[in-house]
Amino acid sequence: MSDLALAAPLSRPLPKGILLAGPAALLMLLLQIGPLVLVVCAAFTDWQLGGEAPNFVGLDNFRALIADHDFQASVLVTARYTLMVVPGALLLGLGLAMLLQGARRGRTVYQTIFFLPYIATLAAMSIAWQMLLHPSFGPVNQGLAALGLPVANWLRDENTALPVLALIGIWHETGFAMVFFLAALTSVPTELHDAARIDGLGGGWDRFWLVTAPHIAPIALFVLVVLTAHAVMVFDTVALLTQGGPGNATRVLLFVIYQEGFSFFRTNVAATATVFFLAITLTLGMLQLRLGRRGGAA
Amino acid sequence: MSRWRHPLLILAAALMLLPILWAALVSTRPQDAIIGARLLTMPSLDAIAANYGRAVTASPLFGFIGNGIAVCSLILFFQVLIMVPAGYALAKLRFPGRETLWGGVLLGLMVPAPVLAMPLFVMVAMLGLMDSLPALVLPWVVSSLGIFLMRQFFRRVPDEIIEAARLDGLSELELLVRVLLPLARPTLGAFAIISLVAHWNELYWPSIVVTSAERATPPFGVMLFQTQEAGTEYGALMAGALIIALPLVAAFLLLQRRFIEGLVAMK
Numbered sequence: 129m130s131d132l133a134l135a136a137p138l139s140r141p142l143p144k145g146i147l148l149a150g151p152a153a154l155l156m157l158l159l160q161i162g163p164l165v166l167v168v169c170a171a172f173t174d175w176q177l178g179g180e181a182p183n184f185v186g187l188d189n190f191r192a193l194i195a196d197h198d199f200q201a202s203v204l205v206t207a208r209y210t211l212m213v214v215p216g217a218l219l220l221g222l223g224l225a226m227l228l229q230g231a232r233r234g235r236t237v238y239q240t241i242f243f244l245p246y247i248a249t250l251a252a253m254s255i256a257w258q259m260l261l262h263p264s265f266g267p268v269n270q271g272l273a274a275l276g277l278p279v280a281n282w283l284r285d286e287n288t289a290l291p292v293l294a295l296i297g298i299w300h301e302t303g304f305a306m307v308f309f310l311a312a313l314t315s316v317p318t319e320l321h322d323a324a325r326i327d328g329l330g331g332g333w334d335r336f337w338l339v340t341a342p343h344i345a346p347i348a349l350f351v352l353v354v355l356t357a358h359a360v361m362v363f364d365t366v367a368l369l370t371q372g373g374p375g376n377a378t379r380v381l382l383f384v385i386y387q388e389g390f391s392f393f394r395t396n397v398a399a400t401a402t403v404f405f406l407a408i409t410l411t412l413g414m415l416q417l418r419l420g421r422r423g424g425a426a
Numbered sequence: 427m428s429r430w431r432h433p434l435l436i437l438a439a440a441l442m443l444l445p446i447l448w449a450a451l452v453s454t455r456p457q458d459a460i461i462g463a464r465l466l467t468m469p470s471l472d473a474i475a476a477n478y479g480r481a482v483t484a485s486p487l488f489g490f491i492g493n494g495i496a497v498c499s500l501i502l503f504f505q506v507l508i509m510v511p512a513g514y515a516l517a518k519l520r521f522p523g524r525e526t527l528w529g530g531v532l533l534g535l536m537v538p539a540p541v542l543a544m545p546l547f548v549m550v551a552m553l554g555l556m557d558s559l560p561a562l563v564l565p566w567v568v569s570s571l572g573i574f575l576m577r578q579f580f581r582r583v584p585d586e587i588i589e590a591a592r593l594d595g596l597s598e599l600e601l602l603v604r605v606l607l608p609l610a611r612p613t614l615g616a617f618a619i620i621s622l623v624a625h626w627n628e629l630y631w632p633s634i635v636v637t638s639a640e641r642a643t644p645p646f647g648v649m650l651f652q653t654q655e656a657g658t659e660y661g662a663l664m665a666g667a668l669i670i671a672l673p674l675v676a677a678f679l680l681l682q683r684r685f686i687e688g689l690v691a692m693k
Contacts, residue, residue, distance in 0.1 A: 260448050
């Protein structure tokens with residue numbers, strides 16, 4: 129067949145590669161690259177969906193956004209959420225993986241249970257959490273009251289709403305982190321542990337820092353980056369449980385973009401916030417790709 | 427350490443399961459018992475029937491699940507249709523633009539879906555596709571992750587296998603379908619799980635383009651259900667949440683090792 133193609137250069141068909149990869153290339157252009165260019169461009173205009181033709185406004189949107197107190201607050205809220213969820217899920221995931229690694233019985237059952245929150249539809253599970261945290265008849269307050277401890281309206285109190293959402297975030301992500309740590313721990317060569325024992329490193333901590341920690345450090349860094357990417361994109365729990373409130377206490381970045389873009393139709397503001405958001409996620413994505421490739425089989 | 431292992435693991439498991447178990451508990455009690463916080467009574471069959479019956483009649487729960495199945499399977503079908511030939515071409519064929527396409531795939535891997543939501547929403551609105559099945563499916567038919575995974579897989583397939591198939595007179599398409607696709611089954615399985623979990627649980631995009639209960643996918647359906655009048659009938663609300671979460675949880679329990687391996691393969 130290739131001989132035929134060579135013999136008739138004038139009617140040479142398109143290279144097979146173009147035929148096979150063409151649909152993907154076309155759709156990527158239409159559904160990913162195009163929209164990406166669009167959103168970046170919109171950030172430099174005064175465009176509102178359904179409004180008049182857009183004008184170029186340079187960096188005005190960025191200046192306005194950075195000076196906007198609500199936006200500053202939402203960046204801070206997102207950062208606080210991330211700083212609670214990421215270390216929490218990372219450490220608990222590692223702890224559970226270490227507990228599981230030495231377990232002879234029930235390992236599969238535990239692993240399934242710990243991973244379940246990551247699979248179970250978070251929107252539906254948010255409703256279940258709402259029930260647990262219900263101010264008057266939720267078991268959390270019932271239990272606290274029975275012990276004579278102060279109760280709270282967890283999702284309606286400015287001081288507790290964000291930490292409670294972070295707790296749900298940790299619940300959701302811990303199993304995800306654990307799976308990676310368990311895979312890494314299982315791959316620590318047993319000779320290393322044996323050698324450490326012969327060298328007289330009996331204690332658990334010594335051996336953890338000298339043998340296990342260096343071995344799992346690349347995975348830990350990878351998990352850290354992925355968890356951060358998940359955390360800065362938090363949306364479901366906010367949309368279902370707090371709608372950004374009380375006040376602005378849980379108004380995270382993605383929820384701001386959602387409100388500006390799809391409720392208030394301030395397209396340029398949403399686009400500018402999206403570009404800001406993109407800068408964060410691209411940085412994390414690049415780190416993730418680099419770390420994942422180094423640790424991965426491919 | 428080892429003395430504390432199982433008590434700690436059991437405690438952790440209990441905390442992980444707590445929201446689900448509590449929802450299940452509430453869904454089997456009558457409203458007055460829930461509000462009176464008298465949940466440690468016996469569950470009643472009447473309450474179970476009332477709550478689950480109310481959950482499936484107050485809003486089209488099975489419709490949400492049906493929509494979820496339709497949306498997820500259509501997305502996966504198109505993703506596979508597009509990513510397999512593209513991954514193969516990137517791994518084994520030379521053609522102009524190959525490096526550019528690969529660059530696009532790597533860029534696509536780093537751009538999270540919410541970033542594209544705003545321009546995609548504008549496109550959907552201009553095409554008059556709001557609140558439609560195509561609006562839920564079309565934006566996600568090309569998966570950078572899928573193309574990436576297929577390319578990495580096909581690169582590990584020895585050239586000799588491909589040469590031999592070509593010598594046997596197989597066309598490029600026959601080679602893909604008959605020889606390479608069966609080999610790629612584990613990678614396809616892992617990708618299928620990643621795709622299904624992501625799109626089944628997705629709330630952000632549906633909450634932007636869906637406006638009616640008829641088109642709602644499961645997570646958006648939960649949101650509608652919660653804001654309805656039935657949203658204060660706690661037993662029914664918990665029953666609804668459990669029904670919505672059940673399909674994916676059941677699939678996970680059946681195929682759990684594949685789920686976990688599949689999601690780890692994402693790395």
